[in-house]
Amino acid sequence: MRIALDAMGGDRAPQATVRGALLAAREGVEVVLVGEAATLKAELSQNGGDLPMVHAPDQIRMEEHATEVRRRPQSSIAVAMDLLKRKEVAAVVSMGHTGATMAAALFTLGRARGVERPALLVEFPSQKGRTFLLDGGANADCRPGFLVQFAAMGLAYAEASGVLAPKVGLLSIGEEEGKGNALVLEAYPLLKKAFPQRFWGNVEGRDIFLGTTEVVVTDGFTGNVALKLAEGEAKALFSWIKEALTSSPLARLGALLAGGALRRVKDRVDPARYGAMPLLGVEGAVFIGHGSADEVAVKHALLRAKALVEAGLMERVRRSLASLHV
Structure with a gap:
């Protein structure tokens, strides 16, 4: 079970995201960093760690409009969502632009059945x-x-x-x-x-x-x-x-x-301590954290995502929504 982390998202990225990912990895989370490869390699080297990466040359900054994700498929959050759509990861975690993360989830994954x-x-x-x-x-x-x-x-x-x-x-x-x-x-x-x-x-x-x-x-x-x-x-x-x-x-x-x-x-x-908020109602496990998150918050977000995926969150949500129409 791999969790994709938008390593370029957040006010303290990539320092806090990479350090938080390394902390989570030490507690058993398989983290895939998504972001600009050279930047992430340098940060991993400074922290004496090594994690798998997927290169994404672009990023949606906090001050930009959420709909930018439609025009920028190489942004870190868009690439992370694409990994989830292709089932190469089990969940996406981002501490970046909340609106952009929601927009990327909707554009890429779509709404879950029965969700308006x-x-x-x-x-x-x-x-x-x-x-x-x-x-x-x-x-x-x-x-x-x-x-x-x-x-x-x-x-x-x-x-x-x-x-x-x-x-x-x-x-x-x-x-x-x-x-x-x-x-x-x-x-x-x-x-x-x-x-x-x-x-x-x-x-x-x-x-x-x-x-x-x-x-x-x-x-x-x-x-x-x-x-x-x-x-x-x-x-x-x-x-x-x-x-x-x-x-x-x-x-x-x-x-x-x-x-x-x-x-x-x-x-x-x-x-x-609560890590990140789940975005419920999209066709995939997506978690959004505070933009000011430090490495501790990033670690807890990744741990929470792993635990909930293991608990069958998405299937539980689908069954609960389906029961509304029985």
């Missing part, structure tokens, strides 16, 4: 483990039927991640069935009909971290706002804690005693 719009799944830590939310930003505007498809894919992903009998909630401004905007009010009965044993009902923003349901569905605009809010709040919170723990000699002593516990909490909310 692919969705990004994002992972949040919760009091009960993890909460999977989708859409995390692929579709700013959604129709009610899209959320039913998101739920089917999210439940399949949760099962592939080891969750037994996951439940799905609909993100709203109140738990009651009659609360929400037009999208929520129309999606509610559709979800209730499609998943009579799995649909919890409405959930609120706080339920994401309480772990009320393992899967939460919403439109991509709301989902991305929730994601960025959570990331920003976590960063601010740890900044405030650091400020408080260095405010006096006694506080610094307390920080020394609590250091291990604080590091464990920080690790739990660190986006790098």
Whole structure:
């Protein structure tokens, strides 16, 4: 099982991508680097490693438009997707341009059967483990039927991640069935009909971290706002804690005693630990990480991709979507 890594994607590429690939390789991931060969060889040499490569002389930069992938088939992300289409690799991981990665996946792989719009799944830590939310930003505007498809894919992903009998909630401004905007009010009965044993009902923003349901569905605009809010709040919170723990000699002593516990909490909310987000609904396993990802995030993204492919993610998604039309 080989995983193709867009080694030119991301703010810290190729240094972080190559180093992360080497870390993942040491933990059993068969990584194929895709990018400009001379650059990658130099980076591998500096890090004393060796990995298989596929040459791609071009790259889509973060400031460029996503649709550039159609005109540039030799870009690293386009070449990686072509490897996946030809089944030479089992998955693609990219820390590069999110829009370009999504566009390349759609243009090259196409949508999975029964999917109108692919969705990004994002992972949040919760009091009960993890909460999977989708859409995390692929579709700013959604129709009610899209959320039913998101739920089917999210439940399949949760099962592939080891969750037994996951439940799905609909993100709203109140738990009651009659609360929400037009999208929520129309999606509610559709979800209730499609998943009579799995649909919890409405959930609120706080339920994401309480772990009320393992899967939460919403439109991509709301989902991305929730994601960025959570990331920003976590960063601010740890900044405030650091400020408080260095405010006096006694506080610094307390920080020394609590250091291990604080590091464990920080690790739990660190986006790098989750690696990358899966793009669900395309005909192949595609994972998209943060543009600012370091080598640790790249390693975790590759490990997550390998684990989910081994768990049969794509087949689970196909079966879950097919059940909607039975």
